Amino acid sequence: MSRRTPRLLAVALATATALALGACADKTAETPAAPSGTAAAFPVTVGTLTLEKRPERIVSLSPTATEMLFAIGAGKQVTAADDNSDYPAEAPKSELSAFQPNAEAIAAKNPDLVVLSNDMNKIVEQLTTLKIPVYQAPAAKTLDDSYRQLTELGQLTGHGTEAADVTKRMRDDIAKLVADLPKRAEPLTYFHELGPELYTATSKTFIGSVYALAGLQNIADPADADGSKGGYPQLSQEALIKADPDFVFLSDTKCCQQSPETVKARASWAGLTAVKNNQVVPLDDNVASRWGPRVVDLLRAIVDATAKVPA
Numbered sequence: 001m002s003r004r005t006p007r008l009l010a011v012a013l014a015t016a017t018a019l020a021l022g023a024c025a026d027k028t029a030e031t032p033a034a035p036s037g038t039a040a041a042f043p044v045t046v047g048t049l050t051l052e053k054r055p056e057r058i059v060s061l062s063p064t065a066t067e068m069l070f071a072i073g074a075g076k077q078v079t080a081a082d083d084n085s086d087y088p089a090e091a092p093k094s095e096l097s098a099f100q101p102n103a104e105a106i107a108a109k110n111p112d113l114v115v116l117s118n119d120m121n122k123i124v125e126q127l128t129t130l131k132i133p134v135y136q137a138p139a140a141k142t143l144d145d146s147y148r149q150l151t152e153l154g155q156l157t158g159h160g161t162e163a164a165d166v167t168k169r170m171r172d173d174i175a176k177l178v179a180d181l182p183k184r185a186e187p188l189t190y191f192h193e194l195g196p197e198l199y200t201a202t203s204k205t206f207i208g209s210v211y212a213l214a215g216l217q218n219i220a221d222p223a224d225a226d227g228s229k230g231g232y233p234q235l236s237q238e239a240l241i242k243a244d245p246d247f248v249f250l251s252d253t254k255c256c257q258q259s260p261e262t263v264k265a266r267a268s269w270a271g272l273t274a275v276k277n278n279q280v281v282p283l284d285d286n287v288a289s290r291w292g293p294r295v296v297d298l299l300r301a302i303v304d305a306t307a308k309v310p311a
Helices: 006-021 061-071 103-107 121-129 141-156 160-179 206-213 237-243 258-264 293-308
Strands: 045-046 050-053 059-063 078-081 112-116 135-136 189-193 246-252 280-282
Touching: 006 160, 045 141, 059 061, 061 078, 061 112, 061 141, 061 189, 112 141, 121 135, 135 141, 141 160, 160 206, 160 293, 189 237, 206 293, 246 258, 246 293, 258 280, 280 293
Parallel strands: 059 078, 059 112, 112 135, 189 246, 246 280
Antiparallel strands: 045 050
């Protein structure tokens, strides 16, 4: 994740979500998943993209795609990743930007496949003119989007069986976490903080869907009831204090150095239920902003935190 200001972070996330809802109707998103457990044979076609042979010089301009590629066993085929691809440690992080991709700099890496997370028509056109294949994996809206992207990347890289294994493990792990949830008469409420300026994500976003799996109720939903904020509204302090969430989850611990201590020190926050009950939960910014296999870790962190509250 870029270490930009919370406002720019929210704008970037909102843009990605809007793309997932609108331009996400690109051809790659419409491609049906391959049968589970099948290995890709070449040539392979995903949407309008056809690869004649297995790519061996992949440039990933998406931290999530980088994680996915390594998870399905295609890591050795990734020769360059963007400047925010910090996981896994062996990812070939480079100077390339995912926010402002430069066709000339990308071409200099001599790729036989480029993976983008944003719908950037200009860069796609430029790379296509240079006869460089491009696969677009927009910000996921649901877990099914994540599974589909893993499946498609598996097909394109020759790791269909491994991709099927990864998605199966994700499904199984998530199902077990959900099955073990305590039964509650009333759902616990939460606020997911993107930055100290109180930008957040509603239930209509990917991150919101993960919290919904854990049975939590999002206090931010009324702030974007009409969807005009793209699922990423900014709450006022007054609205947040009035809603008095049971939990505050911080996904700004790295970018903005927020912690349970800094939250408690905020004016008027000491009386919040989440603060009084020590239910301000720090998250890993990157895990909380990506839709790859580590979404299981995110759900586990949420479930572990909330499970401590008696049903």
